[in-house]
Amino acid sequence: MAEIVLCRIDSRLIHGQVMTKWVNQSQANKIVVVSDELANDEFMLEIYLLSAPAGVKIECYGIEDTIKHWNEDQFESGKVLLLLPDLKSMKQVYDGGIQVSQIQVGGLGGAPNRKVVFQNITLDDPDTEILEELNGKGVSIIFQTIPEDSPMKFDEILKRYRS
Secondary structure (H helix, E strand, O other): OOEEEEEEEEOOOOOHHHHHHHHHHHOOOEEEEEOHHHHOOHHHHHHHHHOOOOOOEEEEEOHHHHHHHHHHHOOOOOEEEEEEOOHHHHHHHHHOOOOOOEEEEEEOOOOOOOEEEEOOEEEOHHHHHHHHHHHHOOOEEEEOOOOOOOOEEHHHHHHHHHO
16 A cells, blocks of 8 residues: 655646655655646646656546545555645545545645735635635645745635635
């Protein structure tokens, strides 16, 4: 059975910080990307798969396939960095059985009706509802863009969002 060592929400999915900083800090040897869009784009998927540093395996599944793989074999073995593009996807996999104890929100880009709450991280009402639900189920939620930043807890983020 694999161990999920980091569950990160980042709309950019795999990028330099994930590959050079978070993989090292978490000591992950496998990245599982959860994205219906990426799983269905053969060209972009190939680019992501080729971006893996030595010794790190990358797998990409759509939401339903991720849930299926977790429930059947729990991603086989290794230390997994579970990477999702948004909180809606996180809620779906959590409800499907991947009940992580901590979520790191690391990058949610801007759009209309979104409010900046921490560096480049924005939230909207549906996001805060999901976070409140997960928090109410005992999931620890932190906001942190890079390892050098001090993580900010969800209750402080929620105060910023509502102010």
